[in-house]
Amino acid sequence: MIPIAKPGVMTEHERFMFDTFGYLVIPDALSPAEVEAVLAASRRAHSAYPAGEWRQLGHLYETESAIEELIDHPSVLPKIRNLMGDYFILQSTWATVQPAKTKGGGYHQDGSGVYEFRRLSSAQTPIMQLRVGYYLTDQSEDGMGNMVMIPGSHNHMTAWPKDIKADENDLPIRDVICGKPGTALLFHQGVFHRTGRNDRDFDRHTMHIVYSPPWLIPSDRMRNDPDFVARTTPLRRALIGDWKRPEEPFGVGYPRPPFAD
């Protein structure tokens, strides 16, 4: 029971599965050449830090062109627009490494820990972040650092059972997301999820790209580099939040990002 989707436009079937499960799995979202380039960028960035630690590095798209390409990647962007409309920003980007032979992480919902998004509603929390995890290393079997999701857990406010322990006292409905390099996992921030264990003898790399409404602050950067803003495309400039508001704050909106359609 995998909510499998195809790259590109959101079909009605896909939208129904997204609303039901809270995520979609999109094989072949990236070509092998794109995977190779993003993986090389991720390895380059992490090589400046000690090996053997789980780590996320943000804001690399200004210096790594392969990561910049993911800002408005055609495999995923139409689905983001289907779910968020035309006004959203790139809130953050995280090149994530999980070392070989390491345990998984704990279940959580994404968002601001100090003011959790689930406080915004007594029923289903609205979409505040759409996250796309591009698998860069092989995760086609369990135990390769796969994401583990609890399907539909964004849809209610029942408290998370305190005694759940990953892989030990776990939920039988957990879904270990398997995928070859180039697979994308698109999910609602409210879905409980975690990093799965990595039993293999190679580090696992995933590139996470996070979109949010335009009034959330970016979380991987304090500012955009003016040189990057000047040289990137008009659409990417809009998506990184570099637009002028005619009136503060959002009184009469701001120009629609220059999508091709």
Ligand SMILES: O=C(O)CCC(=O)C(=O)O
């Ligand atoms: O290890 C990973 O790639 C997933 C990390 C994660 O769950 C998160 O950043 O919210």
